[in-house]
Amino acid sequence: MMLSILVVLHELGHFIPAKLFKTKVEKFYLFFNPWFSLFKKKIGETTYGIGWLPLGGYVKIAGMIDESMDKDQMKETPQPWEFRSKPAWQRLIIMLGGITVNVILAWLIYTIMFATNGQQYVSVEKAQQNGLAFSELGKEIGFRDGDKIISVDGKTQDQFNRLTLDIMLGKEILVDRNGEKVKIHTSDEQIKEILSTIGKDNLMFPRTNGIVIDSILPDGNAKNSGLKIGDNIVSINGNEFSLHQLTELLEKHKKDTVTLTVKRNGQLQQIKTLVSDSAKLGVRFTPPDIAVSKKYNVFEAFPVAVKESFTILAYNIKNLKLVIRPKTEAYKQVSGPLGIARKLPAKWDWNFFWNFTAMFSMWLAFVNLLPIPGLDGGHALFTIAEMITGRKLNDKSMEIVQTIGMVILLSLMALIFGKDIFDWVQDKFFK
Numbered sequence: 001m002m003l004s005i006l007v008v009l010h011e012l013g014h015f016i017p018a019k020l021f022k023t024k025v026e027k028f029y030l031f032f033n034p035w036f037s038l039f040k041k042k043i044g045e046t047t048y049g050i051g052w053l054p055l056g057g058y059v060k061i062a063g064m065i066d067e068s069m070d071k072d073q074m075k076e077t078p079q080p081w082e083f084r085s086k087p088a089w090q091r092l093i094i095m096l097g098g099i100t101v102n103v104i105l106a107w108l109i110y111t112i113m114f115a116t117n118g119q120q121y122v123s124v125e126k127a128q129q130n131g132l133a134f135s136e137l138g139k140e141i142g143f144r145d146g147d148k149i150i151s152v153d154g155k156t157q158d159q160f161n162r163l164t165l166d167i168m169l170g171k172e173i174l175v176d177r178n179g180e181k182v183k184i185h186t187s188d189e190q191i192k193e194i195l196s197t198i199g200k201d202n203l204m205f206p207r208t209n210g211i212v213i214d215s216i217l218p219d220g221n222a223k224n225s226g227l228k229i230g231d232n233i234v235s236i237n238g239n240e241f242s243l244h245q246l247t248e249l250l251e252k253h254k255k256d257t258v259t260l261t262v263k264r265n266g267q268l269q270q271i272k273t274l275v276s277d278s279a280k281l282g283v284r285f286t287p288p289d290i291a292v293s294k295k296y297n298v299f300e301a302f303p304v305a306v307k308e309s310f311t312i313l314a315y316n317i318k319n320l321k322l323v324i325r326p327k328t329e330a331y332k333q334v335s336g337p338l339g340i341a342r343k344l345p346a347k348w349d350w351n352f353f354w355n356f357t358a359m360f361s362m363w364l365a366f367v368n369l370l371p372i373p374g375l376d377g378g379h380a381l382f383t384i385a386e387m388i389t390g391r392k393l394n395d396k397s398m399e400i401v402q403t404i405g406m407v408i409l410l411s412l413m414a415l416i417f418g419k420d421i422f423d424w425v426q427d428k429f430f431k
Contacts, residue, residue, distance in 0.1 A: 002357050004030060006364055007057040013101030014059045014094055021090045024081040027060035065402045088387045095379045102365035109358035110305030111298065118295040119304065122160035126290035127206040133242040137193055138203045142184040145207065148176040164203045168194055169318040188327035195330060205244040210234035211285040220282015225273035227283065235261040250279040312362045372408065373401045
Protein backbone atom coordinates (compact mmCIF):
# COMPACT_ATOMS: atom_id res chain seq x y z
CA MET A 1 0.00 0.00 0.00
CA MET A 2 2.77 2.40 0.97
CA LEU A 3 4.62 1.89 -2.34
CA SER A 4 1.39 2.39 -4.29
CA ILE A 5 0.70 5.67 -2.49
CA LEU A 6 4.20 6.93 -3.26
CA VAL A 7 4.01 5.88 -6.92
CA VAL A 8 0.64 7.59 -7.46
CA LEU A 9 1.80 10.80 -5.77
CA HIS A 10 5.07 10.76 -7.73
CA GLU A 11 3.22 10.44 -11.01
CA LEU A 12 0.81 13.19 -9.95
CA GLY A 13 3.91 15.36 -9.66
CA HIS A 14 4.37 14.93 -13.43
CA PHE A 15 0.66 14.95 -14.27
CA ILE A 16 -0.32 18.25 -12.60
CA PRO A 17 2.34 20.54 -14.18
CA ALA A 18 1.77 18.82 -17.54
CA LYS A 19 -1.91 19.75 -17.33
CA LEU A 20 -1.09 23.28 -16.11
CA PHE A 21 1.12 23.79 -19.17
CA LYS A 22 -1.69 22.40 -21.41
CA THR A 23 0.28 19.28 -22.33
CA LYS A 24 -1.76 16.23 -23.31
CA VAL A 25 -1.46 13.31 -20.88
CA GLU A 26 -2.57 10.12 -22.61
CA LYS A 27 -2.22 7.63 -19.74
CA PHE A 28 -1.90 7.63 -15.94
CA TYR A 29 -1.01 4.16 -14.63
CA LEU A 30 -0.21 2.51 -11.34
CA PHE A 31 2.09 -0.41 -12.26
CA PHE A 32 2.99 -1.30 -15.85
CA ASN A 33 0.58 -2.88 -18.33
CA PRO A 34 2.37 -4.77 -21.12
CA TRP A 35 -0.28 -6.57 -23.24
CA PHE A 36 -3.19 -5.96 -20.86
CA SER A 37 -4.47 -3.95 -17.87
CA LEU A 38 -6.22 -5.07 -14.70
CA PHE A 39 -8.34 -1.93 -14.87
CA LYS A 40 -8.64 1.09 -17.14
CA LYS A 41 -11.06 3.92 -17.73
CA LYS A 42 -10.80 6.90 -20.04
CA ILE A 43 -11.81 10.26 -18.60
CA GLY A 44 -11.42 13.16 -20.99
CA GLU A 45 -8.20 12.75 -22.95
CA THR A 46 -6.50 10.56 -20.30
CA THR A 47 -6.82 6.81 -19.70
CA TYR A 48 -6.43 5.93 -16.01
CA GLY A 49 -5.50 2.36 -15.20
CA ILE A 50 -3.81 -0.29 -13.08
CA GLY A 51 -1.29 -2.61 -14.71
CA TRP A 52 -0.37 -6.15 -13.67
CA LEU A 53 3.42 -5.69 -13.46
CA PRO A 54 4.27 -4.04 -10.09
CA LEU A 55 7.33 -2.07 -11.16
CA GLY A 56 6.18 1.42 -10.24
CA GLY A 57 3.92 3.42 -12.52
CA TYR A 58 3.95 6.01 -15.27
CA VAL A 59 2.22 8.88 -17.01
CA LYS A 60 2.39 8.84 -20.82
CA ILE A 61 2.74 12.41 -22.02
CA ALA A 62 2.14 13.13 -25.69
CA GLY A 63 5.27 13.96 -27.68
CA MET A 64 7.72 12.50 -25.18
CA ILE A 65 9.97 9.47 -25.44
CA ASP A 66 9.39 7.73 -22.12
CA GLU A 67 8.96 4.25 -20.61
CA SER A 68 6.33 3.36 -23.23
CA MET A 69 8.96 3.74 -26.00
CA ASP A 70 6.22 4.97 -28.37
CA LYS A 71 8.31 5.99 -31.40
CA ASP A 72 5.49 6.23 -33.94
CA GLN A 73 4.13 9.40 -32.39
CA MET A 74 7.52 11.07 -32.71
CA LYS A 75 7.43 10.60 -36.50
CA GLU A 76 4.42 12.91 -36.77
CA THR A 77 4.55 16.72 -37.00
CA PRO A 78 4.90 18.24 -33.51
CA GLN A 79 1.61 19.56 -32.14
CA PRO A 80 1.21 22.52 -29.70
CA TRP A 81 -0.16 20.19 -26.95
CA GLU A 82 2.86 17.86 -27.10
CA PHE A 83 5.70 17.77 -24.60
CA ARG A 84 8.35 18.32 -27.29
CA SER A 85 6.67 21.56 -28.34
CA LYS A 86 6.87 23.14 -24.90
CA PRO A 87 9.65 25.53 -23.79
CA ALA A 88 12.60 23.87 -22.05
CA TRP A 89 11.77 25.42 -18.67
CA GLN A 90 8.26 23.94 -18.75
CA ARG A 91 9.59 20.52 -19.73
CA LEU A 92 12.09 20.71 -16.85
CA ILE A 93 9.34 21.49 -14.33
CA ILE A 94 7.25 18.58 -15.63
CA MET A 95 10.25 16.24 -15.38
CA LEU A 96 11.17 17.29 -11.84
CA GLY A 97 7.56 17.35 -10.61
CA GLY A 98 7.62 13.79 -9.29
CA ILE A 99 10.83 14.33 -7.35
CA THR A 100 9.44 17.59 -5.94
CA VAL A 101 6.31 15.84 -4.70
CA ASN A 102 8.40 13.11 -3.03
CA VAL A 103 10.46 15.68 -1.15
CA ILE A 104 7.44 17.79 -0.10
CA LEU A 105 5.62 14.62 1.02
CA ALA A 106 8.54 13.65 3.26
CA TRP A 107 8.60 17.18 4.75
CA LEU A 108 4.84 17.05 5.35
CA ILE A 109 4.88 13.61 7.01
CA TYR A 110 7.80 14.44 9.29
CA THR A 111 6.27 17.82 10.20
CA ILE A 112 2.97 16.19 11.22
CA MET A 113 4.77 13.40 13.11
CA PHE A 114 7.02 15.79 15.04
CA ALA A 115 4.19 18.23 15.78
CA THR A 116 1.88 15.41 16.92
CA ASN A 117 4.16 12.94 18.70
CA GLY A 118 7.39 14.87 19.02
CA GLN A 119 10.77 13.40 18.15
CA GLN A 120 11.95 10.40 20.17
CA TYR A 121 15.34 8.78 20.05
CA VAL A 122 18.01 7.26 22.28
CA SER A 123 20.52 9.94 23.21
CA VAL A 124 24.18 9.24 22.42
CA GLU A 125 25.22 11.48 25.30
CA LYS A 126 23.04 9.60 27.81
CA ALA A 127 23.79 6.16 26.36
CA GLN A 128 27.53 6.54 26.82
CA GLN A 129 27.63 8.29 30.17
CA ASN A 130 29.47 5.22 31.48
CA GLY A 131 31.06 4.46 28.14
CA LEU A 132 29.81 1.80 25.72
CA ALA A 133 29.99 -1.98 25.79
CA PHE A 134 30.94 -3.66 22.50
CA SER A 135 30.30 -7.03 20.91
CA GLU A 136 33.17 -9.35 20.02
CA LEU A 137 33.09 -7.94 16.49
CA GLY A 138 33.32 -4.41 17.89
CA LYS A 139 36.39 -5.40 19.87
CA GLU A 140 37.96 -7.00 16.78
CA ILE A 141 37.49 -3.70 14.94
CA GLY A 142 39.39 -1.90 17.70
CA PHE A 143 36.82 -0.70 20.23
CA ARG A 144 37.19 -1.39 23.94
CA ASP A 145 34.49 -1.55 26.61
CA GLY A 146 34.22 1.88 28.17
CA ASP A 147 35.04 3.78 24.96
CA LYS A 148 32.99 6.88 24.24
CA ILE A 149 32.50 7.76 20.57
CA ILE A 150 33.30 11.43 20.01
CA SER A 151 32.82 11.69 16.24
CA VAL A 152 32.84 9.84 12.91
CA ASP A 153 34.69 11.65 10.12
CA GLY A 154 34.70 14.74 12.33
CA LYS A 155 30.91 14.80 12.77
CA THR A 156 29.14 14.22 16.08
CA GLN A 157 25.92 12.21 16.34
CA ASP A 158 22.97 12.82 18.69
CA GLN A 159 20.96 9.66 17.91
CA PHE A 160 22.35 6.38 19.21
CA ASN A 161 20.55 4.20 16.65
CA ARG A 162 22.50 5.95 13.86
CA LEU A 163 25.95 5.40 15.33
CA THR A 164 26.46 1.96 13.79
CA LEU A 165 25.38 3.31 10.39
CA ASP A 166 27.83 6.21 10.75
CA ILE A 167 30.62 3.75 11.55
CA MET A 168 29.84 1.67 8.45
CA LEU A 169 29.68 4.71 6.20
CA GLY A 170 32.59 6.59 7.73
CA LYS A 171 36.35 6.28 7.54
CA GLU A 172 37.71 7.57 10.84
CA ILE A 173 36.14 7.09 14.28
CA LEU A 174 37.43 9.21 17.16
CA VAL A 175 36.86 7.75 20.63
CA ASP A 176 37.57 8.85 24.18
CA ARG A 177 39.37 5.99 25.96
CA ASN A 178 39.97 6.81 29.61
CA GLY A 179 40.57 10.46 28.74
CA GLU A 180 42.81 9.70 25.75
CA LYS A 181 41.65 10.34 22.18
CA VAL A 182 42.08 7.25 19.98
CA LYS A 183 41.41 6.94 16.23
CA ILE A 184 39.88 3.76 14.79
CA HIS A 185 39.63 2.92 11.10
CA THR A 186 37.37 0.25 9.59
CA SER A 187 38.23 -1.89 6.55
CA ASP A 188 35.77 -3.03 3.90
CA GLU A 189 36.08 -6.57 5.28
CA GLN A 190 35.06 -5.37 8.74
CA ILE A 191 32.11 -3.43 7.31
CA LYS A 192 31.07 -6.69 5.62
CA GLU A 193 31.06 -8.37 9.05
CA ILE A 194 29.00 -5.55 10.58
CA LEU A 195 26.44 -5.84 7.76
CA SER A 196 26.16 -9.59 8.33
CA THR A 197 25.15 -9.03 11.97
CA ILE A 198 22.42 -6.42 11.33
CA GLY A 199 19.15 -7.65 12.81
CA LYS A 200 20.96 -10.39 14.73
CA ASP A 201 23.35 -8.65 17.08
CA ASN A 202 24.27 -5.09 17.99
CA LEU A 203 27.75 -3.68 17.56
CA MET A 204 27.53 -1.60 20.74
CA PHE A 205 25.35 -1.13 23.80
CA PRO A 206 24.88 1.45 26.55
CA ARG A 207 27.15 0.41 29.39
CA THR A 208 25.14 0.12 32.58
CA ASN A 209 26.71 -0.60 35.95
CA GLY A 210 24.49 -3.55 36.78
CA ILE A 211 20.73 -3.27 37.26
CA VAL A 212 18.57 -1.51 39.86
CA ILE A 213 15.73 -3.65 41.25
CA ASP A 214 12.32 -2.08 40.70
CA SER A 215 10.19 -4.86 42.20
CA ILE A 216 10.53 -8.42 43.50
CA LEU A 217 8.17 -11.03 42.03
CA PRO A 218 6.08 -12.87 44.65
CA ASP A 219 6.69 -16.29 43.04
CA GLY A 220 10.37 -15.77 42.15
CA ASN A 221 13.53 -17.12 43.80
CA ALA A 222 14.63 -13.62 44.84
CA LYS A 223 11.77 -13.34 47.33
CA ASN A 224 13.59 -15.32 50.04
CA SER A 225 17.14 -14.36 49.07
CA GLY A 226 17.34 -11.06 50.95
CA LEU A 227 17.25 -8.82 47.87
CA LYS A 228 15.38 -5.54 48.30
CA ILE A 229 13.80 -2.96 46.02
CA GLY A 230 16.42 -0.33 45.13
CA ASP A 231 19.34 -2.78 45.30
CA ASN A 232 21.88 -2.32 42.49
CA ILE A 233 23.17 -5.71 41.31
CA VAL A 234 26.67 -4.90 40.03
CA SER A 235 28.08 -8.40 39.43
CA ILE A 236 27.10 -12.08 39.24
CA ASN A 237 29.67 -14.58 40.52
CA GLY A 238 32.20 -11.76 40.37
CA ASN A 239 31.42 -10.96 36.71
CA GLU A 240 30.44 -7.36 36.04
CA PHE A 241 27.82 -6.99 33.34
CA SER A 242 25.80 -4.54 31.30
CA LEU A 243 22.07 -4.83 30.76
CA HIS A 244 22.44 -6.51 27.36
CA GLN A 245 24.68 -9.21 28.87
CA LEU A 246 22.31 -10.19 31.70
CA THR A 247 20.24 -12.79 29.83
CA GLU A 248 23.32 -14.49 28.39
CA LEU A 249 24.97 -14.57 31.83
CA LEU A 250 21.90 -16.05 33.54
CA GLU A 251 21.52 -18.66 30.78
CA LYS A 252 24.90 -20.07 31.83
CA HIS A 253 23.69 -20.52 35.42
CA LYS A 254 20.18 -21.93 35.03
CA LYS A 255 19.15 -23.97 38.12
CA ASP A 256 22.40 -22.93 39.84
CA THR A 257 22.96 -20.81 42.94
CA VAL A 258 24.83 -17.63 42.13
CA THR A 259 26.49 -14.99 44.27
CA LEU A 260 25.26 -11.46 43.59
CA THR A 261 27.32 -8.42 44.51
CA VAL A 262 24.77 -5.80 45.52
CA LYS A 263 25.25 -2.11 46.27
CA ARG A 264 22.82 -1.02 49.01
CA ASN A 265 23.01 2.39 50.66
CA GLY A 266 26.50 2.83 49.25
CA GLN A 267 27.75 -0.48 50.71
CA LEU A 268 28.58 -3.67 48.80
CA GLN A 269 26.99 -6.93 49.99
CA GLN A 270 27.16 -10.56 48.84
CA ILE A 271 23.78 -12.29 48.41
CA LYS A 272 23.20 -15.84 47.20
CA THR A 273 20.12 -16.75 45.17
CA LEU A 274 18.93 -19.50 42.85
CA VAL A 275 18.54 -18.88 39.13
CA SER A 276 15.31 -20.43 37.82
CA ASP A 277 15.20 -23.03 35.06
CA SER A 278 13.98 -20.23 32.76
CA ALA A 279 17.13 -18.16 33.53
CA LYS A 280 15.31 -15.61 35.75
CA LEU A 281 16.23 -14.05 39.09
CA GLY A 282 12.65 -13.21 40.02
CA VAL A 283 13.03 -9.45 39.92
CA ARG A 284 12.01 -6.56 37.70
CA PHE A 285 14.46 -3.76 37.14
CA THR A 286 14.44 -0.17 36.00
CA PRO A 287 16.01 0.27 32.53
CA PRO A 288 18.38 3.23 32.21
CA ASP A 289 16.68 6.49 31.21
CA ILE A 290 18.58 7.26 28.01
CA ALA A 291 15.72 8.30 25.73
CA VAL A 292 15.05 11.85 24.58
CA SER A 293 11.62 13.18 23.66
CA LYS A 294 11.39 16.62 22.07
CA LYS A 295 8.06 18.39 21.60
CA TYR A 296 7.43 20.89 18.79
CA ASN A 297 4.58 23.00 17.52
CA VAL A 298 3.94 23.02 13.76
CA PHE A 299 6.21 26.00 13.09
CA GLU A 300 9.07 24.49 15.10
CA ALA A 301 8.50 21.03 13.58
CA PHE A 302 8.86 22.13 9.95
CA PRO A 303 12.59 23.06 9.95
CA VAL A 304 13.32 19.90 12.00
CA ALA A 305 11.41 17.89 9.38
CA VAL A 306 13.38 19.48 6.53
CA LYS A 307 16.64 18.71 8.32
CA GLU A 308 15.55 15.11 8.96
CA SER A 309 14.60 14.68 5.27
CA PHE A 310 17.99 15.82 4.03
CA THR A 311 19.74 13.75 6.68
CA ILE A 312 17.96 10.70 5.24
CA LEU A 313 18.98 11.80 1.73
CA ALA A 314 22.62 12.08 2.82
CA TYR A 315 22.48 8.56 4.25
CA ASN A 316 21.00 7.29 0.97
CA ILE A 317 23.89 8.77 -1.00
CA LYS A 318 26.44 7.25 1.39
CA ASN A 319 24.64 3.90 1.23
CA LEU A 320 24.94 3.93 -2.57
CA LYS A 321 28.69 4.48 -2.25
CA LEU A 322 28.83 1.52 0.12
CA VAL A 323 26.93 -0.72 -2.31
CA ILE A 324 29.47 -0.13 -5.08
CA ARG A 325 32.38 -1.20 -2.84
CA PRO A 326 32.46 -4.95 -3.66
CA LYS A 327 34.51 -6.05 -0.63
CA THR A 328 31.79 -4.87 1.76
CA GLU A 329 29.22 -7.10 -0.02
CA ALA A 330 26.69 -4.39 0.78
CA TYR A 331 24.98 -5.21 -2.52
CA LYS A 332 23.68 -8.37 -0.83
CA GLN A 333 21.59 -6.18 1.48
CA VAL A 334 19.77 -4.46 -1.39
CA SER A 335 16.05 -5.28 -1.41
CA GLY A 336 13.25 -4.72 -3.89
CA PRO A 337 9.51 -4.45 -3.13
CA LEU A 338 9.25 -8.13 -2.09
CA GLY A 339 12.24 -7.86 0.23
CA ILE A 340 10.92 -4.66 1.78
CA ALA A 341 7.49 -6.25 2.36
CA ARG A 342 9.10 -9.21 4.17
CA LYS A 343 10.94 -6.87 6.55
CA LEU A 344 7.84 -4.92 7.59
CA PRO A 345 6.57 -5.64 11.12
CA ALA A 346 3.86 -8.29 11.40
CA LYS A 347 1.78 -6.07 13.69
CA TRP A 348 0.46 -2.82 12.22
CA ASP A 349 2.28 0.25 13.54
CA TRP A 350 1.14 3.64 12.28
CA ASN A 351 4.25 5.41 13.53
CA PHE A 352 6.49 2.93 11.69
CA PHE A 353 4.32 3.16 8.56
CA TRP A 354 4.52 6.95 8.26
CA ASN A 355 8.19 7.12 9.24
CA PHE A 356 9.04 4.47 6.63
CA THR A 357 6.87 6.22 4.02
CA ALA A 358 8.69 9.53 4.57
CA MET A 359 12.09 7.82 4.43
CA PHE A 360 11.19 5.87 1.28
CA SER A 361 9.76 9.00 -0.34
CA MET A 362 13.15 10.69 0.02
CA TRP A 363 14.80 7.54 -1.33
CA LEU A 364 12.56 7.63 -4.43
CA ALA A 365 13.39 11.31 -4.92
CA PHE A 366 17.10 10.52 -4.78
CA VAL A 367 16.92 7.51 -7.13
CA ASN A 368 14.83 9.40 -9.69
CA LEU A 369 17.24 12.34 -9.55
CA LEU A 370 20.15 10.16 -10.70
CA PRO A 371 21.27 11.29 -14.19
CA ILE A 372 20.46 7.93 -15.79
CA PRO A 373 18.57 7.83 -19.11
CA GLY A 374 15.07 6.57 -18.42
CA LEU A 375 14.88 8.25 -15.01
CA ASP A 376 13.61 11.76 -14.32
CA GLY A 377 17.16 12.88 -13.61
CA GLY A 378 18.30 11.72 -17.05
CA HIS A 379 15.56 13.67 -18.80
CA ALA A 380 16.28 16.72 -16.65
CA LEU A 381 20.00 16.53 -17.45
CA PHE A 382 19.39 16.68 -21.19
CA THR A 383 16.90 19.52 -20.74
CA ILE A 384 19.33 21.55 -18.61
CA ALA A 385 22.06 20.94 -21.21
CA GLU A 386 19.66 22.23 -23.87
CA MET A 387 18.91 25.35 -21.81
CA ILE A 388 22.64 26.05 -21.42
CA THR A 389 23.81 25.26 -24.97
CA GLY A 390 20.67 26.19 -26.87
CA ARG A 391 20.90 22.85 -28.72
CA LYS A 392 18.28 20.12 -28.34
CA LEU A 393 19.09 16.42 -28.64
CA ASN A 394 17.33 15.14 -31.76
CA ASP A 395 14.55 12.57 -31.48
CA LYS A 396 16.62 9.73 -32.96
CA SER A 397 19.43 10.23 -30.46
CA MET A 398 16.89 10.53 -27.65
CA GLU A 399 15.36 7.20 -28.69
CA ILE A 400 18.78 5.50 -28.53
CA VAL A 401 19.63 7.04 -25.15
CA GLN A 402 16.18 6.15 -23.75
CA THR A 403 16.49 2.57 -25.00
CA ILE A 404 19.89 2.15 -23.34
CA GLY A 405 18.53 3.61 -20.13
CA MET A 406 15.50 1.30 -20.12
CA VAL A 407 17.69 -1.75 -20.74
CA ILE A 408 19.87 -0.76 -17.76
CA LEU A 409 16.85 -0.11 -15.51
CA LEU A 410 15.00 -3.28 -16.48
CA SER A 411 18.17 -5.32 -15.95
CA LEU A 412 18.59 -3.81 -12.48
CA MET A 413 14.94 -4.50 -11.68
CA ALA A 414 15.30 -8.11 -12.84
CA LEU A 415 18.36 -8.55 -10.62
CA ILE A 416 16.65 -6.99 -7.59
CA PHE A 417 13.44 -9.00 -8.01
CA GLY A 418 15.50 -12.13 -8.67
CA LYS A 419 17.43 -11.56 -5.45
CA ASP A 420 14.18 -11.01 -3.51
CA ILE A 421 12.80 -14.31 -4.81
CA PHE A 422 16.07 -16.16 -4.16
CA ASP A 423 16.20 -14.83 -0.57
CA TRP A 424 12.58 -15.85 -0.02
CA VAL A 425 13.26 -19.39 -1.29
CA GLN A 426 16.37 -19.65 0.90
CA ASP A 427 14.49 -18.54 4.01
CA LYS A 428 11.42 -20.68 3.24
CA PHE A 429 13.03 -23.98 2.35
CA PHE A 430 16.68 -23.99 3.42
CA LYS A 431 16.67 -22.37 6.89
